[in-house]
Amino acid sequence: xxxxxxxxxxxxxxxxxxxxxxxxxxxxxxxxxx
Amino acid sequence: xxxxxxxxxxxxxxxxxxxxxxxxxxxxxxxxxxxxxxxxxxxxxxxxxxxxxxxxxxxxxxxxxxxxxxxxxxxxxxxxxxxxxxxxxxxxxxxxxxxxxxxxxxxxxxxxxxxxxxxxxxxxxxxxxxxxxxxxxxxxxxxxxxxxxxxxxxxxxxxxxxxxxxxx
Numbered sequence: 740x741x742x743x744x745x746x747x748x749x750x751x752x753x754x755x756x757x758x759x760x761x762x763x764x765x766x767x768x769x770x771x772x773x
Numbered sequence: 774x775x776x777x778x779x780x781x782x783x784x785x786x787x788x789x790x791x792x793x794x795x796x797x798x799x800x801x802x803x804x805x806x807x808x809x810x811x812x813x814x815x816x817x818x819x820x821x822x823x824x825x826x827x828x829x830x831x832x833x834x835x836x837x838x839x840x841x842x843x844x845x846x847x848x849x850x851x852x853x854x855x856x857x858x859x860x861x862x863x864x865x866x867x868x869x870x871x872x873x874x875x876x877x878x879x880x881x882x883x884x885x886x887x888x889x890x891x892x893x894x895x896x897x898x899x900x901x902x903x904x905x906x907x908x909x910x911x912x913x914x915x916x917x918x919x920x921x922x923x924x925x926x927x928x929x930x931x932x933x934x935x936x937x938x939x940x941x
Contacts, residue, residue, distance in 0.1 A: 740930040740937075742923070748879045748933070749898040755876075756796055756899070758789045762806055767784055770817050771777045 780820050783829050784813065790830065791837050794900040798841055808844050812837045831906040834896065838910075874937060882932035890925045897922055 791812060796805040815836050823832065883891060896902045896910065904922065908915045 740933050742926045742930060745879075745926050745930045745933065746898070748875055749894070749929075752876060752879055753793060753899050753901075756793050758792045759802075759806060762809065763788050763792075766810055766813055767781070767788075770813060771781050771784070 776821055780817060783816075783820075783833070787830055787833055788813075790900045790902075791833055794834055794895060795837055795841060797895045797899045798838075804844065804848075808837070808840050811844065812840045815840060828906055828909060830902060831909045834900060834902065834906075835910055875933065878933045878936035879929070881936055882929050885932055886925070886928075890921070890928075893918065893922055893925060894929075 788809075792805070792809050795808050795812070796802065799805045799808065812833070816833055819836075823829075883894065886894065892911070893907060896907045897904075902910070904919045905915050907913075907922075908918045911918065
């Protein structure tokens with residue numbers, strides 16, 4: 740499998756990891772007081 | 774207030790990358806989220822002392838990496854180093870119900886990589902760091918990271934090919 744295809748798969752895998760948006764918002768509020 | 778403004782910019786810009794870096798390294802959503810929170814708390818406390826020329830992203834990832842080590846040392850009571858790896862099941866992106874053979878083979882291939890190589894893959898592809906930033910974090914030369922990263926990509930390609938049954 741060529742390098743480009745491997746890199747494409749790695750980026751696809753990255754996009755399969757979903758960030759917890761609720762944590763992102765809550766933590767932001769708890770740290771930044773304004 | 775100014776400090777909070779600058780911190781907020783950094784937070785919004787890099788939260789997703791920090792999250793993915795930690796999640797790929799631990800493979801556990803709950804542990805990852807505890808560690809993400811702790812990482813940003815530490816970063817917030819130290820942010821005011823940060824030198825202007827410091828690369829924010831590499832700095833955050835270094836805090837994240839150290840926080841992972843501290844977390845498992847406290848939680849499991851294990852020695853830091855090789856033993857810690859026994860408690861981690863990294864590379865959690867595949868859902869067996871919906872993934873392609875190629876992604877499944879990628880996941881298996883990543884499990885075959887030595888720790889140092891997986892760290893470079895994580896920083897380069899899952900965390901989206903530049904070679905220069907990875908080099909700064911790992912205290913290596915840019916070119917050395919670039920060459921290693923290219924070799925690792927080829928290695929992964931061969932492993933995937935083998936996994937897919939295409940190897941001769």
